[in-house]
Amino acid sequence: MGFSYLDWSIVAIYLAASLAAGLLGKRFIGTSVSHYLVAGRELGLYIGIATLAATEIGTITFMYNAELGYRYGFAAFCAALISGLAMVIVGRTGFVIRRFRELQLMTVPEYFERKYSLGLRLLTGILVALGGILNMGVFLKIEGEFLTIVSGIPGRYLVLTMTVILILEVLYTVVGGMVSVVITDFLQYVLLSVATILVSIYAVHYAGWNNIVDKVSGTMGLAGFNPLVNPKFGLTFLIWQLLLWFSIHTCWQTTAMRMFSTKTPEISRRVMTWTGFIYLGRGMLPMLWGIAALTLFGAGPMDHGVPSPLVHGRALQTLDAMPAMLSLILRPGIKGIVVAGMLAATMSVNSSYLLGWSSIISQDVVLPMRRLLHKQPLNSRAQIVLNRVANLFVSLFLMFWGLYYTPPGAVYLYLNVTGTIFLAGAFVCVTGGLYWRRANTAGGYSAMLMGAAGAIVPFFFLHWNETIAGFAAFGLAGFGLVLGSVLGRHRKAPLVSVKRGATT
Amino acid sequence: MRTWQVFWSVSLLVAGGSFTLITVAVAIKGFEDLRDLFRRLHHQQDRQE
Numbered sequence: 001m002g003f004s005y006l007d008w009s010i011v012a013i014y015l016a017a018s019l020a021a022g023l024l025g026k027r028f029i030g031t032s033v034s035h036y037l038v039a040g041r042e043l044g045l046y047i048g049i050a051t052l053a054a055t056e057i058g059t060i061t062f063m064y065n066a067e068l069g070y071r072y073g074f075a076a077f078c079a080a081l082i083s084g085l086a087m088v089i090v091g092r093t094g095f096v097i098r099r100f101r102e103l104q105l106m107t108v109p110e111y112f113e114r115k116y117s118l119g120l121r122l123l124t125g126i127l128v129a130l131g132g133i134l135n136m137g138v139f140l141k142i143e144g145e146f147l148t149i150v151s152g153i154p155g156r157y158l159v160l161t162m163t164v165i166l167i168l169e170v171l172y173t174v175v176g177g178m179v180s181v182v183i184t185d186f187l188q189y190v191l192l193s194v195a196t197i198l199v200s201i202y203a204v205h206y207a208g209w210n211n212i213v214d215k216v217s218g219t220m221g222l223a224g225f226n227p228l229v230n231p232k233f234g235l236t237f238l239i240w241q242l243l244l245w246f247s248i249h250t251c252w253q254t255t256a257m258r259m260f261s262t263k264t265p266e267i268s269r270r271v272m273t274w275t276g277f278i279y280l281g282r283g284m285l286p287m288l289w290g291i292a293a294l295t296l297f298g299a300g301p302m303d304h305g306v307p308s309p310l311v312h313g314r315a316l317q318t319l320d321a322m323p324a325m326l327s328l329i330l331r332p333g334i335k336g337i338v339v340a341g342m343l344a345a346t347m348s349v350n351s352s353y354l355l356g357w358s359s360i361i362s363q364d365v366v367l368p369m370r371r372l373l374h375k376q377p378l379n380s381r382a383q384i385v386l387n388r389v390a391n392l393f394v395s396l397f398l399m400f401w402g403l404y405y406t407p408p409g410a411v412y413l414y415l416n417v418t419g420t421i422f423l424a425g426a427f428v429c430v431t432g433g434l435y436w437r438r439a440n441t442a443g444g445y446s447a448m449l450m451g452a453a454g455a456i457v458p459f460f461f462l463h464w465n466e467t468i469a470g471f472a473a474f475g476l477a478g479f480g481l482v483l484g485s486v487l488g489r490h491r492k493a494p495l496v497s498v499k500r501g502a503t504t
Numbered sequence: 505m506r507t508w509q510v511f512w513s514v515s516l517l518v519a520g521g522s523f524t525l526i527t528v529a530v531a532i533k534g535f536e537d538l539r540d541l542f543r544r545l546h547h548q549q550d551r552q553e
Contacts, residue, residue, distance in 0.1 A: 028545040032552065035545060042544040046530050047537035053530075074512040081515060179545065186534050193527040200520060213509060225508035274526060281523030284516050 003151045007336030014191065014340035018347060019168055022184045025176025033383045036177035037106045037359050038261040047186060048271035051352075052258040053278045054185035057192060058349030059143040059342045062286040064412040066322035069290025070298075071306055072232055073216035073224030076290075079241055079412070080283020084276050086245035091273030094265070096250035099434050101265040108256050108426060109364035115433040116444040118368055123445065124426060125364025127452055128253060131421035132357045133394060136350075140166065140402035142319070142411060143346045149323035150330075151339055163399065165346065170395045173351040174388045178261060181351050188344035195341020198334060199326065200285045206329045207292035215295040219306060240470040244416060247427030247474075252419070254356040286322070293321035296329075319411065358390035366390070413466040417459045424473035425451030425480075432481045442488020443481040451477030 029035050043051065068076040090097060105111055109128055113121035144162040148155055172180045204212070216224040227233040249255060249272065262268040293309060300308030300315035309321035316324055330338055366386060367378065378386065425448035432439035432447070454473035458464040464472075 028542065028549070030549050030552065032548070035548070039541065040545050040548050042541050042548075044537035044540055046533040047541060049526065050530050050534050074508070077512050077515060080519070084519070179541075182541070183538065186538060190527065190531045190534075193523070193531075197520075197524055197527070217505070222505050222508075225505055225512065277519075277522035278526055280515070280519035284519040285523065288516065 003153075003335065003339075004332035006333050007151070007339065010333070010336030011340050011343065014343060015168065018184055018187060018344070019172060021187055022172025022180045022351075023175060025172065025180025025183050028179045029177055029384070031381045031384070033380045033387075034106065035179060036384050036387060037355075037363075038257060039178040039182050041104070041261055042263055043182065043258070043261045043267070043271075044263060045267055045270055045274075047182060048258060048262050048267060049274050049278070050189040051182045051185040051261075052255065052271055052275045053282070054189035054192065054345070054348035055181075055254050055258065055352035056279075056349070057189075057196075057282050057345055058139065059146050059346045060139045060349065060411070060415075061282060062196075062289070062342065062345065063142050063146055063319060063322065064415065065283055065286035066290035066293065067319045068412050069287030070294045070309070070318045070321050071290075071304065072230055073220045073291060073294075074287075075220075075224055075227040075230040075233060076287050077284050078227035078233060078238060080280060080287060082238065082241045083245045083248075083283055084278075084280035086242060087249050087276030087279050088273055089276075090246065090249045091269050091271070091276055094269045095246075096430060096434060097256075097259045097268050097272055098265045100250075100256065101259055101262065101268045105260055106257075107359055107363050108251050108253050108430070109360060111430060111433070112444065113368070115439075116429070116441045118371060120429075120441055120444045120448070121364055122368040122372070123448055124422070124429075125360050125368065127422040127448060128426065129357055129360045129365060131418055131423070131452075132253060132353070132360065133397060134421075135415055135418040136353050136357065136398060137401045137405055138411065138414065139346075139350060139353075140398055141405070143342075145320060146323045146342060147339065149320055150327045150335070150342070152327065162402075165343070166350065166395060166399065169347050169351045170354065170391065173354050174391050177384070177387070178257070178355060181348075181355055182261075184351065185348045188348040191337075192341045192345040192348070195338045195344075196281070196285055198341075199289060199330075199338055202329055202334070203289045203292035203325070206325075207295040212288075212291055212295050215298065216291060219294070219298065234467075236471060237467045240467050240474070243427070243474045244420065244423065244470060247423040248419065251423055251426045251430055253360060254352045257352075257356055257359070289322050289325070293325040296325055297321055354391050354394055355387075358387055358394050361390040361393070362386040417455055417466050417469055420455040420470050420473045421452050422448075423451075424455060424470075424477040425449070428474070428477040428481045432485070436485075438485050439481060440485045440488050443483070443485030446480035446484035447477045448480075450480035 109121045109124040112124045140162045144158045223230040259268040297309040298307040300310035308315040311324045428447045429444045451473050454476035458472050459469035
């Protein structure tokens with residue numbers, strides 16, 4: 001069932017409203033780089049929750065979580081549960097985020113210069129930008145697949161559609177920076193949440209709860225419910241996920257930027273805590289859609305232990321089962337709201353990620369390089385221009401890489417491994433730097449390099465599975481920090497003391 | 505298997521319920537926050553000038 005005029009009208013109204021709201025942000029930027037990157041550190045609790053949730057809930061999130069649900073049944077819920085619980089714990093304890101906010105940072109690698117050295121900030125900046133952009137590289141194609149399947153747009157228009165969406169995102173992000181992103185995130189969060197709730201109701205209504213449970217039992221047995229006996233998960237996977245989600249909630253640039261942007265450290269803690277509950281739904285609800293798609297369409301030839309989705313006599317990839325289901329079960333009008341909601345999710349993530357990774361390139365790669373080459377520092381206005389140029393550079397890269405590269409295996413696991421390239425080292429260096437007095441620059445270098453090698457070599461060259469690659473990365477990073485710090489020269493005084501209770 | 509079914513069913517209810525409630529709260533209170541953000545950014549700009 002294709003798109004009706006009503007559906008197209010809803011999507012067009014949403015796009016126009018989103019662009020107008022985004023361009024509004026330019027009024028508040030002026031010549032201040034802190035307005036451009038961290039919205040003047042003026043975010044309150046509710047707008048903080050909206051922008052953090054919208055940033056980390058995209059169409060890509062719905063797609064990979066639905067795929068996990070389709071492939072592994074209810075056992076996949078363990079990943080969502082860990083992500084939400086880790087976030088609530090970080091929020092309640094203030095682990096890392098409180099200290100980060102007190103230091104008044106604008107990017108995560110900036111901390112590396114304060115605690116360690118300018119050179120380590122540069123290395124971290126390069127690794128963060130590399131891992132982050134590779135991670136984002138698969139977004140466009142998968143989001144495009146969703147939109148073409150649900151709306152019925154012919155596949156040949158996929159590149160054109162995604163290019164237009166990317167241009168709209170770039171337009172307001174480049175012009176208004178974080179302020180534009182926050183304004184649009186609010187609008188987009190409300191819309192994507194309404195779409196999420198509507199789709200969940202429709203999916204359970206059409207598939208039937210008892211049928212869903214029976215299908216998982218019949219297809220996967222106990223492995224469809226118990227993650228400890230599911231061969232894809234197990235205890236090792238659970239521990240890796242716990243480490244990974246603690247590191248994402250504390251050191252992932254786009255998440256950390258929201259913490260840096262809040263009015264006070266206390267508000268950053270509360271934003272993190274409440275968003276943790278949203279994270280439970282962010283994972284479990286789309287996983288449920290995937291299981292519903294398995295129930296309705298899982299009748300094709302077996303693929304890795306589950307039946308392929310069979311729609312109109314054609315076997316699809318497991319990733320495409322959920323959008324195919326939505327295209328068939330949603331009524332006109334509701335379909336328009338859901339697609340507008342998914343577009344909102346797409347745009348909120350992409351605009352935040354564009355700003356996040358371009359800020360790393362400008363603030364933590366280009367500016368440190370200029371300082372190492374003894375060039376004049378740039379003023380605030382020039383830094384904003386540099387950020388805008390970096391933003392355009394990242395967008396151009398995504399246009400070419402994102403639309404043509406296909407990740408191997410489950411998308412969720414590909415994203416986890418590319419993120420681990422820098423997260424393992426960054427998380428170990430940050431926690432070591434904040435909570436272990438002996439952590440030093442030599443330890444920082446070895447943690448970053450060994451963490452990156454631990455993710456890249458096993459996954460891309462040795463073709464080991466994701467869990468082992470992820471575990472190796474965190475293990476090597478921890479070992480690197482301890483070894484380097486013990487053997488390296490100890491610096492007694494940190495460059496910057498941590499100010500408790502700072503509120504600006 | 506029954507224990508796991510009950511556990512995931514309850515988890516799903518908590519997840520869906522909290523997602524909905526927080527969305528309603530953010531949709532209502534977020535407007536006030538946004539207005540406050542604009543006011544404070546204007547104030548900061550004025551101070552800088």
